[in-house]
Amino acid sequence: MKRVFLYSGQGSQYYQMGRQLYENDIVFHACLERYARIVLDLGGRSVSEVIYDPARHPSDTFDSLAETHFAIPAIQLALTDMLMFRGYEPDIVMGTSLGEYVALTVSCQISVEALFEILALQVTLLKSTFASADKDPYGQGMISVVAPNDEALEQLSTFESALAGRVGSDTLVFTGMRPVLNRIMEFCHRNGILAQRMSVAYAFHSQLMERIRSPFLERCPPVSSRCSPIVVQSCVDGRHEKPGPGMLFDILRRPFDFQAGLTRLSHHNDIMFTDLSPTGLYTRPVKETLKRDARTDSGIVALLSPFGSDIQRLQSYERKKGLFTVEDVDRV
Template identity: 30%
Template sequence: MSAPKTVFLFSGQGSQYYQMGRALFDVPGVFREQMLALDLIAQKRCGRSVIDAIYSAGKGEPFDRTLLTHPAIFMVEYAMAQHLIHAGVVPDMNLGASLGSFAAATVAGCMDVEEALITVIEQAKALEASCTGGGMIAVLANPALFEEPFLSAHSEIAGITFHSHFAVSAETAHLNAIERGLHDRGVAFQRLAVSFAFHSRWIDPAQERFNIHLKTLGLSRGQLPLVCCDQTTTISTLPEDYFWRVIRRPMQFRDTIAALEQQGTYRYIDVGPSGTMATFIKYAVARTSTSSTHATLSPFGNDQKNLAALTNSR
């Protein structure tokens, strides 16, 4: 039997929080070096230090300003991936969900890291300049629930994670009513820390402005395969509009993992800030799957313990 292939998982908007990656940032090493180098680039485009934004506030406060969270997620994920690679944990392929597709493509060699970070920031600027406020709600229920009018009339499905978990996006004015409807039906839910209704028509006004920047990119054929959650397939060459599609189209995480699992056994490693992708994988794969799942960072601590267990088992 062949060894499992290693898949790095990169999460998107909503996975961020203040103090993410702090245990790694506070000690000398690859993670800190990468964060500091990327922050110099981000400061010129954002007008302030993204590192200061991440580490100056306390846990529990909402971290949802897109101009800061977009680059913050990218920086943490890229730095985490480089930390693992330096430690000898090397991916065979990368899977990016939504905004995580930027770091996934960069680690795969499809674009230069500075160009990628600038593109992330330009996307955030396009959203803030063009779109009205919105949000996303994660719903712990069968996606069939979306057919009920209180959801379908005022939101769009942003993604299906597994058989009993999906997300919807809506304008700010409808979020409270949607949550009341879920509460009245006894359905568990969580509003994500985002400022816009990603993966829905409500971000379409930003496309024209962002496309101007996309036309300046020089995308390369990746050195690693990319698992694409909006196409449920593996690709190596990025279409010109790839970095718009990944935040606009619904995330088909459930079907993407199902397609992967049909091809073999994997070691899934979540390099995102919150470990949510690792949790989703556990519910998305069949009980008979021989694949393994590993988180790295977490809002609950244990970052160093998670990383030690991962690097010691390579």
């Protein structure tokens, strides 16, 4: 039995994410506060104060890079700490975009301190290079598109140059300047394809990221790895080499493919996926893949949801000892 933890990137965040756990689980609370102190020491805002601002509602726009770039990893790391404290340790970790940095941290390929230093450097470079990206209506962004059939996927291939990544067999993420994204949105609207703007103010995984390549490679903090039995499954190219500045930049720049990552795990007979993204982003694509492959010995469950019930989800997870089948997913 292989246990796989999944981590997400920009666009999966919302205010009050994990609040029930923060208020009721001492391990989750303590670990999130630890990461909040690290971010404070780097000159940022406390992630717990940002996320749990009483004036903010989960539906409010949450796209300030100086806040989200730290908040998303901190939440997912605290969730991981909470589960590992209870004895649920992953055999494999996999993430997309920002989530791949979290996966590298959980597998001890980079330290927690180095992770947040790397993220702080990215925030500094992006904000100084694209000073008005989060205010300019002609600036940058990302959108998520769900294609209803193969014909729609073929039509969307017209915009291949703007593709940031694939979350599932039918779910694509596009990135770039907003005029380009507007054309994709208009195309989707005309053709009955579901498309949604993401709460992301920068065009990650686009050519625009090349503008920070040189300063990032020059200033990237040193990374030291520790021996760990946890395997990282990359959604960039599947490699497992030790991270260096070039690899760390590729995670930010190159397209990701979560579906390809799932395929690389297909040789395992039974896998229990734990979706640690704040929104349960991976539950649908993993569930559909398992059902398509008739993998009744495998399953997935998400711990967080924008609709709450985090405590009940954790309790259900523990009752099942983290072992869910495809049939269990609909009842969680």
